[in-house]
Amino acid sequence: MTENAVKKVYRTTPEEVDKVRKWILTEDYKEKNFAREALVVNPAHACQPLGAEMVAHGFKDTLPFVHGSQGCASYFRSTFNRHFREPAPTVADAMTEDGAVFGGQNNLFEGLENAYTLYKPKMMAVFTTCMPEVIGDDLTAFIRNAKSAGHVPEDFPLPYANTPSFNGTHINGYDSMLKSILEYLTEGKKKDGAPKESLNLIPGFDGNTANYREYKRILEAFGIPYTLMADISDSFDSVCDGTYRLYPGGTPLEDAADSINAKATISLQKYSTIQTMRMVKDTFAGSAEVMPMPIGIKNTDAFLMKLSELFGKPIPEELKAERGRAVDAMTDGHQYVHGKKFAVYGDPDYLLGLVSFMLEMGMIPWHVLCSRSNRKFEKEMKALLETSEFGTGCNVWINRDLWHLHSLLATDPVDGIIGDTHGKYLARDHKIPLFRVGFPIIDRINLHRTPLIGYNGAVNLLSMIANKFLDIVDDTSDDQWFEMMR
Amino acid sequence: MSKTIEGITTERSEKLITETLNEMPEKAQKKRRPHVGANEPEAETCAVKSNRKTIPGVMSARGCAYAGAKGVVWGPIRDMVHVSHGPIGCGFYSWGTRRNLVQGVPGVTSFAMDFTSDFQERDIVYGGDKKLEKLIGEADQLFPLNHGISVLSECPVGLIGDDINAVTKKMEQELGKLVVPCNCEGFRGVSQSLGHHISNDSIRDFVIGKREFEEPSSPYDVALIGDYNIGGDVWAAKPILEEMGLNVKATWTGDGAIEEIAATHQVKLNLIHCYRSMNYMCKVMEEKWGIPWVEYNFFGPTKIAESIRKIAALFDESIQEKAEAVIAKYTPGAQAVIDRYRPRLEGKTAMLFVGGLRPRHTVGAYEDLGIQITGTGYEFAHQDDYDRTSAEMAKGTLIYDDVSEFEFERYVEELKPDLVGSGIKEKYVFQKAGIPFRQMHSWDYSGPYHGYTGFEIFARDIDMAINSPTWKLVKSPF
Ligand code: SF4
Ligand code: SF4
Numbered sequence: 001m002t003e004n005a006v007k008k009v010y011r012t013t014p015e016e017v018d019k020v021r022k023w024i025l026t027e028d029y030k031e032k033n034f035a036r037e038a039l040v041v042n043p044a045h046a047c048q049p050l051g052a053e054m055v056a057h058g059f060k061d062t063l064p065f066v067h068g069s070q071g072c073a074s075y076f077r078s079t080f081n082r083h084f085r086e087p088a089p090t091v092a093d094a095m096t097e098d099g100a101v102f103g104g105q106n107n108l109f110e111g112l113e114n115a116y117t118l119y120k121p122k123m124m125a126v127f128t129t130c131m132p133e134v135i136g137d138d139l140t141a142f143i144r145n146a147k148s149a150g151h152v153p154e155d156f157p158l159p160y161a162n163t164p165s166f167n168g169t170h171i172n173g174y175d176s177m178l179k180s181i182l183e184y185l186t187e188g189k190k191k192d193g194a195p196k197e198s199l200n201l202i203p204g205f206d207g208n209t210a211n212y213r214e215y216k217r218i219l220e221a222f223g224i225p226y227t228l229m230a231d232i233s234d235s236f237d238s239v240c241d242g243t244y245r246l247y248p249g250g251t252p253l254e255d256a257a258d259s260i261n262a263k264a265t266i267s268l269q270k271y272s273t274i275q276t277m278r279m280v281k282d283t284f285a286g287s288a289e290v291m292p293m294p295i296g297i298k299n300t301d302a303f304l305m306k307l308s309e310l311f312g313k314p315i316p317e318e319l320k321a322e323r324g325r326a327v328d329a330m331t332d333g334h335q336y337v338h339g340k341k342f343a344v345y346g347d348p349d350y351l352l353g354l355v356s357f358m359l360e361m362g363m364i365p366w367h368v369l370c371s372r373s374n375r376k377f378e379k380e381m382k383a384l385l386e387t388s389e390f391g392t393g394c395n396v397w398i399n400r401d402l403w404h405l406h407s408l409l410a411t412d413p414v415d416g417i418i419g420d421t422h423g424k425y426l427a428r429d430h431k432i433p434l435f436r437v438g439f440p441i442i443d444r445i446n447l448h449r450t451p452l453i454g455y456n457g458a459v460n461l462l463s464m465i466a467n468k469f470l471d472i473v474d475d476t477s478d479d480q481w482f483e484m485m486r
Numbered sequence: 487m488s489k490t491i492e493g494i495t496t497e498r499s500e501k502l503i504t505e506t507l508n509e510m511p512e513k514a515q516k517k518r519r520p521h522v523g524a525n526e527p528e529a530e531t532c533a534v535k536s537n538r539k540t541i542p543g544v545m546s547a548r549g550c551a552y553a554g555a556k557g558v559v560w561g562p563i564r565d566m567v568h569v570s571h572g573p574i575g576c577g578f579y580s581w582g583t584r585r586n587l588v589q590g591v592p593g594v595t596s597f598a599m600d601f602t603s604d605f606q607e608r609d610i611v612y613g614g615d616k617k618l619e620k621l622i623g624e625a626d627q628l629f630p631l632n633h634g635i636s637v638l639s640e641c642p643v644g645l646i647g648d649d650i651n652a653v654t655k656k657m658e659q660e661l662g663k664l665v666v667p668c669n670c671e672g673f674r675g676v677s678q679s680l681g682h683h684i685s686n687d688s689i690r691d692f693v694i695g696k697r698e699f700e701e702p703s704s705p706y707d708v709a710l711i712g713d714y715n716i717g718g719d720v721w722a723a724k725p726i727l728e729e730m731g732l733n734v735k736a737t738w739t740g741d742g743a744i745e746e747i748a749a750t751h752q753v754k755l756n757l758i759h760c761y762r763s764m765n766y767m768c769k770v771m772e773e774k775w776g777i778p779w780v781e782y783n784f785f786g787p788t789k790i791a792e793s794i795r796k797i798a799a800l801f802d803e804s805i806q807e808k809a810e811a812v813i814a815k816y817t818p819g820a821q822a823v824i825d826r827y828r829p830r831l832e833g834k835t836a837m838l839f840v841g842g843l844r845p846r847h848t849v850g851a852y853e854d855l856g857i858q859i860t861g862t863g864y865e866f867a868h869q870d871d872y873d874r875t876s877a878e879m880a881k882g883t884l885i886y887d888d889v890s891e892f893e894f895e896r897y898v899e900e901l902k903p904d905l906v907g908s909g910i911k912e913k914y915v916f917q918k919a920g921i922p923f924r925q926m927h928s929w930d931y932s933g934p935y936h937g938y939t940g941f942e943i944f945a946r947d948i949d950m951a952i953n954s955p956t957w958k959l960v961k962s963p964f
Contacts, residue, residue: 113511
């Protein structure tokens with residue numbers, strides 16, 4: 001190559017910037033953006049093993065064990081650290097290049113032995129990163145071999161799940177790991193006779209620790225004995241009292257083992273518990289119920305009525321009063337959100353719950369986006385929207401990402417966005433507020449400590465949204481329109 | 487005379503190490519022993535071994551080669567589209583989580599976003615090269631003001647035998663822009679470090695020398711290497727160099743522009759801050775273009791003044807005069823910061839565990855504030871980093887490489903520092919135990935910490951961490 005072939009350093013001109021800045025807000029750009037076939041920009045979903053890890057943290061004395069690359073494990077951990085501002089103790093067996101050639105059995109052996117000795121867990125929940133999935137490691141055989149070779153005792157619980165990230169999202173990893181743990185712990189534990197007066201409650205993938213506490217409070221108000229599955233409330237909202245505890249919370253393993261004998265199992269997230277609930281239905285003594293996440297009044301009503309029906313107990317007065325107060329807050333506050341349009345994105349079950357609440361409030365879920373889902377979800381969401389005049393004309397976008405949403409917000413704008421932290425650039429670009437709901441929230445504190453489910457959750461959601469719009473009015477109004485009351 | 491710290495002795499450290507490692511299975515003990523030691527400041531080479539495979543199952547803080555490539559080297563370059571090539575997770579987790587700030591209009595001229603091929607089963611089975619080719623075209627069409635595209639391979643790509651280099655070569659010709667492959671699959675190497683190296687190699691092979699600066703060169707042209715603009719570090723460091731009379735032609739890679747990076751072979755001197763992640767390129771530029779390089783340290787006024795003089799000594803008197811003027815101008819301000827905070831921090835101790843540079847480079851800044859470092863270690867450093875560490879640390883202090891959470895907890899429990907400076911994965915472990923903590927990768931959402939302006943913020947943050955009244959609430963009265 002001659003000297004002349006070397007180009008001069010190019011610097012973008014202000015004219016070019018101006019042109020493109022305007023162009024990305026146009027219909028023309030939207031069309032090209034939506035014609036994308038290969039490129040994903042700013043997705044709103046994570047990978048399978050992250051969901052599996054969340055489940056593992058939700059069981060008492062359980063150490064999440066990542067079979068595969070350590071880099072992935074560091075990413076999962078730091079994502080939890082940032083969202084909850086809590087530790088997320090997890091080990092990896094750190095497969096490297098030789099693992100890629102010979103498989104990861106030796107890493108697994110050594111890893112199990114070290115982790116067992118150092119961190120003294122009562123169970124290790126094993127799940128995989130992409131690497132062993134691509135090379136085809138046989139986890140079933142590896143784990144059997146690990147036990148027979150004495151790396152961990154024969155009777156040590158080692159449930160495991162394959163969680164390939166090129167297939168599904170974090171909610172599928174959640175599902176696979178939960179199924180595996182429950183299958184493992186309940187094996188051979190079924191007793192003869194009538195099922196126990198007890199409920200298994202499965203919240204699904206949820207990064208809001210206060211929701212878990214709220215579920216427990218509701219069940220205690222009913223007086224229903226329960227086992228809350230993959231209960232991360234104490235694992236990821238643990239006390240600061242001068243002592244670090246490796247395993248500060250989680251579902252007790254004995255309770256999980258006995259869950260096979262419970263009278264009923266309710267999953268509050270259909271799409272993140274498909275396999276688990278199939279297994280429950282096939283093997284557990286009691287009934288298997290799948291309900292929408294109890295966000296908003298109607299979904300909470302349905303949940304409480306189901307509890308009442310299953311256990312023959314009246315709805316507690318305390319919860320009836322809570323309902324009344326929530327409805328009071330909603331009727332009082334409707335004027336601040338009525339008819340406002342929103343874009344909402346996240347996981348399928350969360351979306352179904354949020355949209356149900358929005359329709360109750362007279363809010364318009366104009367763009368509903370799930371960056372990885374299927375036709376079934378799309379159909380269900382559309383059916384939900386059709387139940388209300390506030391759903392008329394609303395759009396459901398599946399397998400579209402937050403950059404698609406950028407175009408939508410430019411060409412078909414809304415008043416606010418509901419979703420996790422990753423939407424903050426959209427909010428800024430389009431000068432509308434972001435209401436942080438979902439996972440992960442890595443730029444605000446304590447939001448996971450405010451429940452969004454149940455009647456109290458409805459009040460919290462409404463307050464967060466309505467008060468923000470009122471702040472905006474106060475912050476942006478001219479002097480003559482600024483006033484004491486709102 | 488080497489430094490000493492009261493109560494810290496080689497014997498105490500050795501005993502602590504032995505007792506801690508004794509709790510590990512024998513094989514793990516044997517593997518870990520060479521990675522921990524008591525500091526010997528006079529020794530020619532540090533005895534602590536590094537850059538070896540992490541032991542499975544011990545809970546290491548390390549990341550992978552992809553993290554080193556995407557997070558460290560490529561991600562901060564503001565005007566490129568960085569494609570996380572493979573499944574969804576890696577790109578999602580590294581999206582906006584390193585705090586390498588950039589100028590520009592997001593989505594128009596700067597691209598701190600998550601671009602990914604979101605591999606599905608069929609891509610694993612049939613290969614992802616076709617998809618990649620299409621993807622690059624789409625990215626260029628939708629983000630036309632990008633000045634280049636980097637393709638960062640995740641684990642599966644290298645395992646299924648894709649040839650991303652052929653695709654990028656073809657697309658570079660088609661687009662007339664820099665399209666750079668980086669084979670940084672996470673299973674390569676033992677930590678982020680190999681990702682740095684592979685990225686440096688990609689810059690060497692596919693970027694540098696491909697552009698030239700429009701403006702005429704001057705004897706004062708330099709490049710800032712290994713500053714990633716965490717919390718605005720570059721913006722605190724660059725003005726100092728400019729005030730010294732130097733022309734900073736390119737920053738690698740914090741708030742960096744790829745076109746300028748590609749022309750860096752024209753500078754007269756490379757100034758390197760993070761030696762670990764970018765020494766390779768400095769050496770390449772030295773060999774190929776005869777550009778000398780010098781290490782410097784912009785943490786804390788003592789090291790900053792030393793560094794300013796060290797850099798100025800490589801230039802003529804006019805620069806040296808300006809350098810002295812810079813020091814004279816900023817030293818009173820720095821002294822005022824010390825006067826304010828040192829009385830509140832004098833005699834405190836801290837333990838560090840960070841990436842590849844800060845465990846030694848920040849020691850001076852702590853010392854400026856009267857804080858002594860009783861233990862330090864790296865996630866992914868090499869022998870040359872540890873050799874550079876010994877002299878900075880007091881005799882007998884603990885040096886730990888790729889420390890596991892198990893060990894780190896024990897070491898902190900025994901040495902009882904007033905502060906731990908490490909990463910997000912360690913932060914809450916120690917805070918639960920009531921120990922003040924600052925994240926030293928991300929500056930704990932603060933910064934900059936570089937330069938004189940950075941020192942003031944650093945001092946405020948360290949004081950805030952150690953002297954926050956909240957720590958007094960940890961023990962309840964009942
Ligand atoms: S997508 Fe695969 S390689 Fe990336 S973080 Fe997830 S498991 Fe790891
Ligand atoms: S300064 Fe440390 S954390 Fe930053 S890139 Fe260098 S080695 Fe990594």
